[in-house]
Amino acid sequence: MNTDTNNSGYERAGPIACRSCDLNAICRLMGLIAYEGGRARQSTGALRTIRTGATLYRAGAPAHALFAIRQGAIKLTRSTDDGDERIVSFHTPGEVLGLEAFGMEAYVCDAVALEPVHCCELPLPRLNDRSQPTTELAAEIIQLLSRAAGLRSDFARGSARERVTNFLLDLSRRLVSRGLDGTQLKLSMSRLEIANLLDTRIETVSRTLQQLNREQAIHVRGHHVRLLSLGAATDGLVKEQCA
Known part of the structure; x- marks a missing residue:
């Protein structure tokens, strides 16, 4: 790839x-x-x-x-x-x-x-x-x-933190299943679109991402998110390039 x-x-x-x-x-x-x-x-x-x-x-x-x-x-x-x-x-x-x-x-x-x-x-x-x-x-x-x-996942359950975290981890798992780097995510969708999927408010999504960023669980830069210590599902994620 x-x-x-x-x-x-x-x-x-x-x-x-x-x-x-x-x-x-x-x-x-x-x-x-x-x-x-x-x-x-x-x-x-x-x-x-x-x-x-x-x-x-x-x-x-x-x-x-x-x-x-x-x-x-x-x-x-x-x-x-x-x-x-x-x-x-x-x-x-x-x-x-x-x-x-x-x-x-x-x-x-x-x-x-x-x-x-x-x-x-x-x-x-x-x-x-x-x-x-x-x-x-x-x-x-x-x-x-x-x-x-x-x-298929139901992201519209749990607290705002749980919804956002599960959403990011789901994207990560899907990348890993393709042999790609599951620690670096590109969010092609807007914050408003993420809020729509999670059945919450855009302010809630933005605030939760900022909080996770402050806690150094993730690193956010525009549409790019790097997973640092978001959860056990990120442990051992290794980048494997597709030939």
Whole structure:
């Protein structure tokens, strides 16, 4: 995985490696990944670029494809009865969106880019191709759905400190699961969007981050957060670059 370093000393990640993506096994079974010189690359399939604030898909639109994030971050939102935006979740590189397509005809959320996003699109008709190894493919789809279910967390519980801490630790664990550095987080979402997810006020989120920063549990610099001693889940986090 490519990285470069900005002036603040934080690394900016390039596209995630195919082997660290949740669609990797499915793409390999379908012949969508080729190898050159021992390195994986996408051989076929659609690559899409989404600008900040643009929508990858909207709630109610026909569910026609799965999307794997290669770079950037996306929020899933729903509209309340009052027309307000309710953030359901944030998604980072390696994660797959649109899984409701397996059981529903339409997407249930809006998928909106929090920053420039590069993603791979896997049309559902490709999964129904009779030439594919159906038994192995079905097993991998079940694994994919299981991993996605494991990502679901209810952050709107506990004190403000618990909500913010659990949110940061969850992002950290997800990075570590990709072989990335779980101690350095880039918060692509705004404080207001974090507050929306945590079902609290923006002032509460900002105040809690400042308090954790003063306690040297974290180090905050703009949209970047370095975990120092936030909890036991940060112990032993070691950076492993994706080749």
